[in-house]
Amino acid sequence: MLQSPVDSLRLTLTLDSARRASIVLASTPTLQKNRALTAIADSLRRNTADILAANRDDLTAGAANGLSAGLLDRLTLDDARVAALADAVLQIALLTDPVGEVVRGSSLPNGVKISQVRVPFGVVGVIYEARPNVTVDIAALALKSGNAVVLRGGSAAENTNRVLVALLQTAIESVGLPGDIVQTIDPFGREGATELMQARGQVDVLIPRGSAGLINAVVTQSTVPVIETGAGVVHIFLDESANRDWAVEIVHNSKVQRPSVCNAVETLLVHEGAADRVLPAVLARLAASGVTIHGDSRVQALFPDAVPASEFDWETEYMSLDLAVTVVAGLDEALAHIRRYSTGHTESIITNDIVNSERFLNEVDSAAVMVNASTRFTDGGEFGFGAEVGISTQKLHARGPMGLPELTSTKWIVRGTGQVRA
Amino acid sequence: MLQSPVDSLRLTLTLDSARRASIVLASTPTLQKNRALTAIADSLRRNTADILAANRDDLTAGAANGLSAGLLDRLTLDDARVAALADAVLQIALLTDPVGEVVRGSSLPNGVKISQVRVPFGVVGVIYEARPNVTVDIAALALKSGNAVVLRGGSAAENTNRVLVALLQTAIESVGLPGDIVQTIDPFGREGATELMQARGQVDVLIPRGSAGLINAVVTQSTVPVIETGAGVVHIFLDESANRDWAVEIVHNSKVQRPSVCNAVETLLVHEGAADRVLPAVLARLAASGVTIHGDSRVQALFPDAVPASEFDWETEYMSLDLAVTVVAGLDEALAHIRRYSTGHTESIITNDIVNSERFLNEVDSAAVMVNASTRFTDGGEFGFGAEVGISTQKLHARGPMGLPELTSTKWIVRGTGQVRA
Known part of the structure; x- marks a missing residue:
C-alpha cells in the first residue's frame, strides 16, 4: 500500500x-x-x-x-x-x-x-x-x-x-x-x-x-x-494418421512464424506409430529455420541434433526458436501430457482420424482446440474481431x-x- | 490452511x-x-x-x-x-x-x-x-x-x-x-x-x-x-409523475411478498413533488401489513408512526418488514443516493415520464433496472430460466x-x- x-x-x-x-x-x-x-x-x-x-x-x-x-x-x-x-x-x-x-x-x-x-x-x-x-x-x-x-x-x-x-x-x-x-x-x-x-x-x-x-x-x-x-504452453499432437505435409507446414508455421507470442507452439507430441514416417521431415524443416529441438531419447535417436529434454522443457513457454518434442504411445498419453502441462491456451491435433479428432476436440480443456490448423490462428484479428484486447486463458467471462x-x-x-x- | x-x-x-x-x-x-x-x-x-x-x-x-x-x-x-x-x-x-x-x-x-x-x-x-x-x-x-x-x-x-x-x-x-x-x-x-x-x-x-x-x-x-x-440494498424511486395505485401496489409487493430475500426493496426514495400525493397511501398500505417505516424528518411529518432513519438505514439490507424512506429533490438526487448506497442488485422507478424513465434505465448501474414493476421480478424463475443458481451482483461473466x-x-x-x- x-x-x-x-x-x-x-x-x-x-x-x-x-x-x-x-x-x-x-x-x-x-x-x-x-x-x-x-x-x-x-x-x-x-x-x-x-x-x-x-x-x-x-x-x-x-x-x-x-x-x-x-x-x-x-x-x-x-x-x-x-x-x-x-x-x-x-x-x-x-x-x-x-x-x-x-x-x-x-x-x-x-x-x-x-x-x-x-x-x-x-x-x-x-x-x-x-x-x-x-x-x-x-x-x-x-x-x-x-x-x-x-x-x-x-x-x-x-x-x-x-x-x-x-x-x-x-x-x-x-x-x-x-x-x-x-x-x-x-x-x-x-x-x-x-x-x-x-x-x-x-x-x-x-x-x-x-x-x-x-x-x-x-x-x-x-x-x-x-x-x-495468460501464458501459452501450446501443444501440437501428430497422430498416427497425420498427413506429413500438413504436419511439416503446420508445426513450422506454429513455431517459426512468430516465436515470441503466446499462440506459438512450445511442445510437439508425436504418436510412436508416426515418428519414423513424419518426424524427420518435421524436424528438418524446423532446424533449417534455426529451431533448437529439445527431445527425449527416442527423438534424439531419430534426430541426433536434438538436445536432451527434461521436466523443465515440458513446463516452459520458450517464446523463442526452441521446441520440446516427445514420442507418446498414442492419443491417451498425448491427452494426459496436455492435461498435465498445458496452460489452457491452444492445442492442435494433426490427424486424418475422425474418432481421434473428435476425442481431442472434446477432451482437451483449452481456450482453443484445433484439428489440422496452425496454433497461430488463436488471435482476435484472425478470428475476425478486428481488434484484440488479449487472449483469456481463464474460464470465467471470456475465453x-x-x-x-x-x-x-x-x-x-x-x-x-x-x-x-x- | x-x-x-x-x-x-x-x-x-x-x-x-x-x-x-x-x-x-x-x-x-x-x-x-x-x-x-x-x-x-x-x-x-x-x-x-x-x-x-x-x-x-x-x-x-x-x-x-x-x-x-x-x-x-x-x-x-x-x-x-x-x-x-x-x-x-x-x-x-x-x-x-x-x-x-x-x-x-x-x-x-x-x-x-x-x-x-x-x-x-x-x-x-x-x-x-x-x-x-x-x-x-x-x-x-x-x-x-x-x-x-x-x-x-x-x-x-x-x-x-x-x-x-x-x-x-x-x-x-x-x-x-x-x-x-x-x-x-x-x-x-x-x-x-x-x-x-x-x-x-x-x-x-x-x-x-x-x-x-x-x-x-x-x-x-x-x-x-x-x-x-450478492446482497440487495434494493431501491424504488417514486418520481413526481408516479401513478399512485401502481406505487402503492409495487412498493407493497416489493417489500411484503417475501421480505427475507435479496430482491425485496429496502429503501424508498420519493420525489418531493410526489410526497404529499403518493406517500401517505404507500406507507399506510405497508403499515397495514406490519412494515416498520424508518423515515427522515419529512417522512415523519407525513407519517407520524415512522421511526427516525439514520445513515445505518440507508446502508442496511433489512431482509425483514422494515423499510427506509426518504424524500429527495428529484431524479438527480435519487440517482446520487442509489450510486452511493446500492449494492447493484435491482432498482425500480415508478414514473409516467419517458425522459426520466430512460435516464434511470441508462444511469443506474445495477444487474436489473426497472420501470413500473416490482423488484421481486429479478428472479431466474420469473425470467423464464426454469431454475436459478443465484443472482450475480458482479459484472464479470454473469450479471x-x-x-x-x-x-x-x-x-x-x-x-x-x-x-x-x-
Whole structure:
C-alpha cells in the first residue's frame, strides 16, 4: 500500500474521477466516441516527434538499467510504429460499438418486458510492462466500449506513457469528453499497482498483460475481478494418421512464424506409430529455420541434433526458436501430457482420424482446440474481431481472443405497467 | 490452511477425484445426465425418513447452539420440503442442456472453420451456510451443466448434508456415472473452506451463497475466480409523475411478498413533488401489513408512526418488514443516493415520464433496472430460466439471475485442412 497518506488520497481521487468519467462515457453516443478516436489518431501523428523524444529517454534509461534486447525492442517506438498505432485507433473507430446491443429478451406471461443489454464495465484497470503500444491500444478499445481506464504501465516506459496519456487526454477533451477517461497511476509506483489491485468497487475489472510472473501476482493479490490473459504452453499432437505435409507446414508455421507470442507452439507430441514416417521431415524443416529441438531419447535417436529434454522443457513457454518434442504411445498419453502441462491456451491435433479428432476436440480443456490448423490462428484479428484486447486463458467471462464485447458487462432492463409478483 | 498434512492430502485427493469425475461428466450425453437427475429425485423421496432424521440432529444441535429462528427455519426440512426438492430436480432434468450449444461461429477467409461452443467449467466449488436445500439444488444444476461440485455447507447442516451427499452419490452411481461428481468437504471444517479458496487450477469457479459476511470473505480471500451472488440494498424511486395505485401496489409487493430475500426493496426514495400525493397511501398500505417505516424528518411529518432513519438505514439490507424512506429533490438526487448506497442488485422507478424513465434505465448501474414493476421480478424463475443458481451482483461473466448457461464456459473449436497463418 501507499506509504504516504497524500499519495493514497491522490490515488483515491484518481479512481473517483475515473468513475465520474465512466458515467459520462457510458451515455456517450457511438458517433462522439468515434470522433474522440479520430482525434487521438490525428494527435499521435502530429505529435510523433514528442513521443519519440520521450521514448528515447526511456530507451536510454533501459539500456543503462540492462534491459534485455527483447524488452528494449518492445519498448521502442519509431515513426512507422507510431503511424501503425494511429491506424489501429482508426480501425477501432470502424468497429461495431458493443454498448447497447440487446443480447436476448422476452415478454413475460404477465406482460413485463425484459431485455439483457450490453453495458460498459465502468472502470477498467490495466497493469502491463514496458509496452507503450498497449497504452494506446487499450485506451482506444476501452473508450470504444465505453469504459474509463486506469493504466499502470511500469517504470521502463514511464516517459513515453506520460506523453501518450497526456496526448490521449487532450484529444478526448477536444471533442468535449472528460480527459479522465484515460489516466495513469505510474507516478504512484509499485505501491500504486498494489493499491489498484485492492480497489474493489472502485475498479470493476483488472486486466494484467505481460509476463507470467506479473499475471500471477495480479491473480493472487487482486480482490478486484481479474481477466487473466495468460501464458501459452501450446501443444501440437501428430497422430498416427497425420498427413506429413500438413504436419511439416503446420508445426513450422506454429513455431517459426512468430516465436515470441503466446499462440506459438512450445511442445510437439508425436504418436510412436508416426515418428519414423513424419518426424524427420518435421524436424528438418524446423532446424533449417534455426529451431533448437529439445527431445527425449527416442527423438534424439531419430534426430541426433536434438538436445536432451527434461521436466523443465515440458513446463516452459520458450517464446523463442526452441521446441520440446516427445514420442507418446498414442492419443491417451498425448491427452494426459496436455492435461498435465498445458496452460489452457491452444492445442492442435494433426490427424486424418475422425474418432481421434473428435476425442481431442472434446477432451482437451483449452481456450482453443484445433484439428489440422496452425496454433497461430488463436488471435482476435484472425478470428475476425478486428481488434484484440488479449487472449483469456481463464474460464470465467471470456475465453480465448477477446474483442470489444468482452470489455462489456450486461444489465437487465425490465419495463412494466404496474405489474407485481403473484 | 489445514493443520494436518493428512487432511491436506485428503483434500487434494478429493479435488483430484472431482477433476477426474468432471472429465467423464463433460462427455456424458444429456440423456444420461437426465437419468441421474431422475434417480436423485427418486432417492430423495424414498429416503425422506433418513434425511429428516439427520435434519432433526442438526436442528437439535442448532437450537442448543442458539441459532436464530430464521436460521433454524432455513435449516429445517420436512416431508413437503423434501418432496419440493425432488420436484425441483425433475424440473432441472426438463431444462435444455447448455453444453454443446454453438454460441457463434464462422468460416474464415482461408477456409478454417471456427465455432464457439459451450463447455462445462469443470469443477465448481460452492460455499454456503445452513441451507440443506442448496446442497441438492446446486448439485443438480451442476450435474445438468456438466460440472463436478465440491460443497462446503457449514457445520450447522452437517448431518443433513452428509446424508444428502451420500444419497446423491449413490443415485449418480446407479446410472453408471462417477459418484465423485458431488462431494462435500465439510469434514475438513473451516480450514477446508480456506484451502478451497486457494485451490486455483484445481477448482475452476467458486460460488459463495449466504450472508454478506460470508460472500465478502470469499471474495477477498479467494484466488479461485468467484461469482459473487450478492446482497440487495434494493431501491424504488417514486418520481413526481408516479401513478399512485401502481406505487402503492409495487412498493407493497416489493417489500411484503417475501421480505427475507435479496430482491425485496429496502429503501424508498420519493420525489418531493410526489410526497404529499403518493406517500401517505404507500406507507399506510405497508403499515397495514406490519412494515416498520424508518423515515427522515419529512417522512415523519407525513407519517407520524415512522421511526427516525439514520445513515445505518440507508446502508442496511433489512431482509425483514422494515423499510427506509426518504424524500429527495428529484431524479438527480435519487440517482446520487442509489450510486452511493446500492449494492447493484435491482432498482425500480415508478414514473409516467419517458425522459426520466430512460435516464434511470441508462444511469443506474445495477444487474436489473426497472420501470413500473416490482423488484421481486429479478428472479431466474420469473425470467423464464426454469431454475436459478443465484443472482450475480458482479459484472464479470454473469450479471443478474443465473441459469444453467451461466454455469458454463466456452471454448473455440477450430477445424482446418492444413492451413497455416500467412
